[in-house]
């Protein structure tokens with residue numbers, strides 16, 4: 001038996017002549033050196049206030065003091081909502097898991113009800129749910145099998161991986177820039193490539209910049225060439241109008257593939273595609289992450305359905321937008337440079353060490369908000385990403401602002 005160290009590092013056994021192992025200890029050390037080593041930090045519950053534990057590795061977490069969470073994607077605070085929890089519990093009557101792929105025996109009436117509600121919110125003929133947002137993007141893009149994909153340079157990793165899996169030629173256009181897209185399409189057309197199918201793909205709300213893609217202009221460019229537009233509404237579903245940004249901009253009939261997650265404002269797990277009947281029928285036949293993966297667990301479907309119902313009612317959304325406005329105004333008046341125009345408030349710091357120091361100073365003052373650094377964002381644009389929730393009280397928003405005031409002063413940013 002190799003020792004765990006030897007197994008971990010992939011070091012060569014005494015009698016082996018060469019190694020075909022994986023040298024994981026060395027690879028982890030290299031990550032550490034580049035400042036790219038990540039850590040898990042368990043929390044005691046998913047809510048606007050939680051207690052966190054240092055990484056216990058294989059052991060039991062030891063939670064520290066309660067902190068205010070300004071780092072979650074549970075924007076409406078519905079993961080802790082009693083109505084959503086009840087819906088998840090009630091769905092366990094169907095089963096705790098789907099038990100098989102939807103195409104075998106894992107398809108239930110609850111999946112169909114959730115899909116009808118999603119299609120209704122997104123104004124489409126049908127919707128199809130997958131077991132994660134990641135699986136939705138990789139499965140959908142590869143099943144469409146485009147000849148060329150035009151992808152925004154800041155698209156989410158699951159879109160990038162979908163492009164890789166599709167094995168299409170991927171042309172990256174400048175972030176949120178329809179002119180750059182138009183130029184890329186014109187060049188492709190001029191080159192006379194005999195492509196059958198072009199797919200333009202973009203996030204609607206960008207999770208690290210908090211900005212919004214110019215969807216109407218992107219539709220105009222895509223229409224000019226008869227290309228399809230796919231929009232990832234992960235950070236918009238349930239927050240804007242009754243659907244997402246596509247609905248807010250009145251573009252339901254111009255976006256062929258509306259994708260989103262159930263895992264952020266809908267407080268659950270899973271992803272969806274909403275679109276035409278042929279699109280959904282094609283995906284349930286051809287998207288490998290749908291066909292060869294167990295159906296969404298019924299409690300996740302039940303929770304997402306109830307969360308969507310609550311989101312569509314409106315008051316929770318209004319609470320969120322009030323909190324966003326209070327926090328943005330407060331940060332502005334403290335002199336911080338806050339990017340974007342959505343519920344995600346990236347506080348631009350610039351230097352990577354300063355962003356880490358500010359995040360640590362906030363943590364000492366009871367506020368969790370992560371530093372985002374290169375390579376996730378370009379050099380010189382390190383930031384602290386602040387995401388308020390609908391369930392934060394006005395006092396909690398003010399506590400967060402107070403932490404930014406004194407924490408920022410302590411690290412020399414104000």
Ligand SMILES: Cc1ncc(COP(=O)(O)O)c(C=O)c1O
Pocket residue numbers: 132133134135137156158203207232234235261262263269270271
């Ligand atoms: C824009 C975007 N798309 C897709 C995903 C993947 O969704 P999920 O976390 O549900 O797998 C995420 C989540 O981080 C995201 O931010």
